Amino acid sequence: xxxxxxxxxxxxxxxxxxxxxxxxxxxxxxxxxxxxxxxxxxxxxxxxxxxxxxxxxxxxxxxxxxxxxxxxxxxxxxxxxxxxxxxxxxxxxxxxxxxxxxxxxxxxxxxxxxxxxxxxxxxxxxxxxxxxxxxxxxxxxxxxxxxxxxxxxxxxxxxxxxxxxxxxxxxxxxxxxxxxxxxxxxxxxxxxxxxxxxxxxxxxxxxxxxxxxxxxxxxxxxxxxxxxxxxxxxxxxxxxxxxxxxxxxxxxxxxxxxxxxxxxxxxxxxxxxxxxxxxxxxxxxxxxxxxxxxxxxxxxxxxxxxxxxxxxxxxxxxxxxxxxxxxxxxxxxxxxxxxxxxxxxxxxxxxxxxxxxxxxxxxxxxxxxxxxxxxxxxxxxxxxxxxxxxxxxxxxxxxxxxxxxxxxxxxxxxxxxxxxxxxxxxxxxxxxxxxxxxxxxxxxxx
Amino acid sequence: xxxxxxxxxxxxxxxxxxxxxxxxxxxxxxxxxxxxxxxxxxxxxxxxxxxxxxxxxxxxxxxxxxxxxxxxxxxxxxxxxxxxxxxxxxxxxxxxxxxxxxxxxxxxxxxxxxxxxxxxxxxxxxxxxxxxxxxxxxxxxxxxxxxxxxxxxxxxxxxxxxxxxxxxxxxxxxxxxxxxxxxxxxxxxxxxxxxxxxxxxxxxxxxxx
Numbered sequence: 001x002x003x004x005x006x007x008x009x010x011x012x013x014x015x016x017x018x019x020x021x022x023x024x025x026x027x028x029x030x031x032x033x034x035x036x037x038x039x040x041x042x043x044x045x046x047x048x049x050x051x052x053x054x055x056x057x058x059x060x061x062x063x064x065x066x067x068x069x070x071x072x073x074x075x076x077x078x079x080x081x082x083x084x085x086x087x088x089x090x091x092x093x094x095x096x097x098x099x100x101x102x103x104x105x106x107x108x109x110x111x112x113x114x115x116x117x118x119x120x121x122x123x124x125x126x127x128x129x130x131x132x133x134x135x136x137x138x139x140x141x142x143x144x145x146x147x148x149x150x151x152x153x154x155x156x157x158x159x160x161x162x163x164x165x166x167x168x169x170x171x172x173x174x175x176x177x178x179x180x181x182x183x184x185x186x187x188x189x190x191x192x193x194x195x196x197x198x199x200x201x202x203x204x205x206x207x208x209x210x211x212x213x214x215x216x217x218x219x220x221x222x223x224x225x226x227x228x229x230x231x232x233x234x235x236x237x238x239x240x241x242x243x244x245x246x247x248x249x250x251x252x253x254x255x256x257x258x259x260x261x262x263x264x265x266x267x268x269x270x271x272x273x274x275x276x277x278x279x280x281x282x283x284x285x286x287x288x289x290x291x292x293x294x295x296x297x298x299x300x301x302x303x304x305x306x307x308x309x310x311x312x313x314x315x316x317x318x319x320x321x322x323x324x325x326x327x328x329x330x331x332x333x334x335x336x337x338x339x340x341x342x343x344x345x346x347x348x349x350x351x352x353x354x355x356x357x358x359x360x361x362x363x364x365x366x367x368x369x370x371x372x373x374x375x376x377x378x379x380x381x382x383x384x385x386x387x388x389x390x391x392x393x394x395x396x397x398x399x400x401x402x403x404x405x406x407x408x409x410x411x412x413x414x415x416x417x418x419x420x421x422x423x424x425x426x427x428x429x430x431x432x433x434x435x436x437x438x439x440x441x442x443x444x445x446x
Numbered sequence: 447x448x449x450x451x452x453x454x455x456x457x458x459x460x461x462x463x464x465x466x467x468x469x470x471x472x473x474x475x476x477x478x479x480x481x482x483x484x485x486x487x488x489x490x491x492x493x494x495x496x497x498x499x500x501x502x503x504x505x506x507x508x509x510x511x512x513x514x515x516x517x518x519x520x521x522x523x524x525x526x527x528x529x530x531x532x533x534x535x536x537x538x539x540x541x542x543x544x545x546x547x548x549x550x551x552x553x554x555x556x557x558x559x560x561x562x563x564x565x566x567x568x569x570x571x572x573x574x575x576x577x578x579x580x581x582x583x584x585x586x587x588x589x590x591x592x593x594x595x596x597x598x599x600x601x602x603x604x605x606x607x608x609x610x611x612x613x614x615x616x617x618x619x620x621x622x623x624x625x626x627x628x629x630x631x632x633x634x635x636x637x638x639x640x641x642x643x644x645x646x647x648x649x650x651x652x653x654x655x
Contacts, residue, residue, distance in 0.1 A: 131542075131595075132595045133595070135543070261502070262506065265458065265460070308641065309503075314503060387626065390628060422624055
């Protein structure tokens, strides 16, 4: 009998996920050739992640809406028309041939966010021009005096406080009673907790959620079809799932940068307690999708721990402990954490070195890669740093020179993945093509 | 209790700073004098940031304490506060980009360094920046942007400044997470600041007479 997930060791869990990534269930490859290419690409990425020497350096440009621009569409077009999304994001992958795609989840469904009256982001045609990407509208969506409520019951806090603030159409959820009240029939506990569901504002909120659900199904259909089509054509998805560092969860979308920075001085213990409370929740968020997608890599975009954003002491006290716990939790579930350090991480390298060997992929933006390789090379696969500025305004020759230098600096012995330092939006296709082609030229291990 | 407001502010002692201000106001102290002392404290905060002793959260927190001090002092103020003397600088996050953390730090550092800063906010239309240069007579403009789309918005803004005949007398710096010398060339700016300190240094250099 097969072992259940609970009975497996972390290595067995990883093998299970890796096996599914290498041989995706239900995928019919277009040809024996594309099957061979698919498996070769996954193995290349896995070898780098495991600190082994692959056949060559894997190349995964971190794509934003590049696919849309590449096909002459705007971000608005692909957020509102899933056929255009599918078509354009397929085209650039099959034409430029990177080692992995980044799914189409980078393009969330515009209509869904209209239905729920989403206030947390401005998106193309809805607060920012149709030609540009969506952007976060940071604010104090959680108030300074709400830590106790958040810590006591994060789900109830989200349902009745945070969601109504962030999604205007869900305002009625404010009236809900805790579901944990529904313990039994006696005394009307259960019946009383149902009362809010009879109220018009709650019904309106539920209606909006169901309408959003209809739209989500259409969108996820495209996400699934895209992943299957790309695999069939020989291109694996890089991401199994995604999650966030607890400090960024609270700092980005609950308290905002200003809020969380003040909390470090005014109520440090409550902040620390909330960070701990969120850690297992963030582990589960990453693991669930990795298992669903049969791919161990869990993306963790890192924001507010970058150089300058926190002092060394603040980083060690507020940011790193729960990020480390998050990554350890993911590793225990067989996942490969892929923290992606936006901005500079030069002052953090010595701290983040504290990790088990060959279990993590560290992606970097503007960090000094020679130092990153020197300090982390024995511990973790590193990737990234191909300058987004050069990709955006340089010439193909500039890109080629940069790729050559990065490979010289970082690729020796394996454990390196070529990635852009930041997501690629409207960069010249010739530059992106050169990034991929030059890696294939200079990145071969002999 | 120590009566040194500037030290309490510089050391980020919120309760102490507020108590000192309250005490001084109760004793009938000159509100302008209190603000001057607070300003000195903020200068120290800026200096410590320049030396790498303070980080962004320290700037944010000091700004918060200063806000409280201002709220206490304001009702007692008669007439305006003293004008800044360090020269005029316009700062804006360019059209299409709504990021403000980096811009706000530059504004903060310019302000505590004595410049008169016109903070135009985020997603600022090109024409508004041109109009602001005409209106204020500022000769230094800082354009901020976090996204790569800002490259083009910066380029277009600078072209519009040129078209309006203002480029010759205006020094333009750009800044943001993805700004490099290549982007300075691409946009036609004069220079860029890798961080807020370099931004202040550029403003100082350009406005030194």
